[in-house]
Amino acid sequence: EVQLVESGGGLVQPGESLRLSCVGSGFIFSSYWMSWVRQAPGKGLEWVATIKRDGGEKIYVDSVKGRFTITRDNAKNSVFLQMNSLRAEDTAVYYCARDLVDDDAFDIWGQGTMVTVSS
Amino acid sequence: SYELTQPPSVSVSPGQTARITCSGDALPKKYAYWYHQKSGQAPVLVIYEDNKRPSGIPERFSGSSSGTMATLTISGAQVEDEGDYYCYSIGSIPNRVFGRGTRLTVL
Numbered sequence: 001e002v003q004l005v006e007s008g009g010g011l012v013q014p015g016e017s018l019r020l021s022c023v024g025s026g027f028i029f030s031s032y033w034m035s036w037v038r039q040a041p042g043k044g045l046e047w048v049a050t051i052k053r054d055g056g057e058k059i060y061v062d063s064v065k066g067r068f069t070i071t072r073d074n075a076k077n078s079v080f081l082q083m084n085s086l087r088a089e090d091t092a093v094y095y096c097a098r099d100l101v102d103d104d105a106f107d108i109w110g111q112g113t114m115v116t117v118s119s
Numbered sequence: 120s121y122e123l124t125q126p127p128s129v130s131v132s133p134g135q136t137a138r139i140t141c142s143g144d145a146l147p148k149k150y151a152y153w154y155h156q157k158s159g160q161a162p163v164l165v166i167y168e169d170n171k172r173p174s175g176i177p178e179r180f181s182g183s184s185s186g187t188m189a190t191l192t193i194s195g196a197q198v199e200d201e202g203d204y205y206c207y208s209i210g211s212i213p214n215r216v217f218g219r220g221t222r223l224t225v226l
Binding site for chain 2: 035044045046047050059061062095100103104105106107109110111112
């Protein structure tokens with residue numbers, strides 16, 4: 001079964017950091033681009049970041065550039081999101097998602113991990 | 120920034136056809152994708168590349184695109200089809216954009 005499992009969410013104060021992890025199983029992890037998508041409470045979906053198969057190319061939504069970093073470890077079937085200088089507006093459920101092959105969209109999603117930024 | 124516009128809500132009776140639209144300036148050149156999200160659950164891809172259906176998605180789901188508008192059609196909507204539907208596409212590279220979502224009610 002193809003599966004993505006996120007972890008690392010929690011409650012942090014503004015300005016602090018958090019690192020999210022996502023482990024994939026049931027597919028050849030290194031063959032896929034991987035992404036993070038978030039959803040603020042009661043709001044819609046927002047793409048956050050994407051990383052190429054070999055980690056050589058990374059793209060971000062403007063609102064997180066310079067603060068968030070996406071990385072991956074293909075040996076561990078894992079993708080990460082390092083979030084620094086967190087703001088209240090970063091509060092959301094963060095989903096890990098697999099990109100469609102040769103396509104700029106997502107086909108498999110994890111169940112999400114909640115990040116709350118509050119003092 | 121690039122935007123995809125969807126109606127906030129659509130309501131149909133069970134067995135009727137539900138149509139959800141998504142408009143965007145780049146849709147004549149970029150594919151549209153559709154995701155279904157039930158309350159408290161992760162999104163599920165129901166249509167990709169305008170009109171293709173992933174394996175496991177019922178045949179009542181179909182997609183089309185013409186000009187600046189993409190449409191998701193659910194022929195014979197069922198109660199389990201309720202939830203939020205998001206269209207998705209690519210704006211100016213590399214930006215990936217979701218519409219604000221449409222709440223489908225089947226009752």
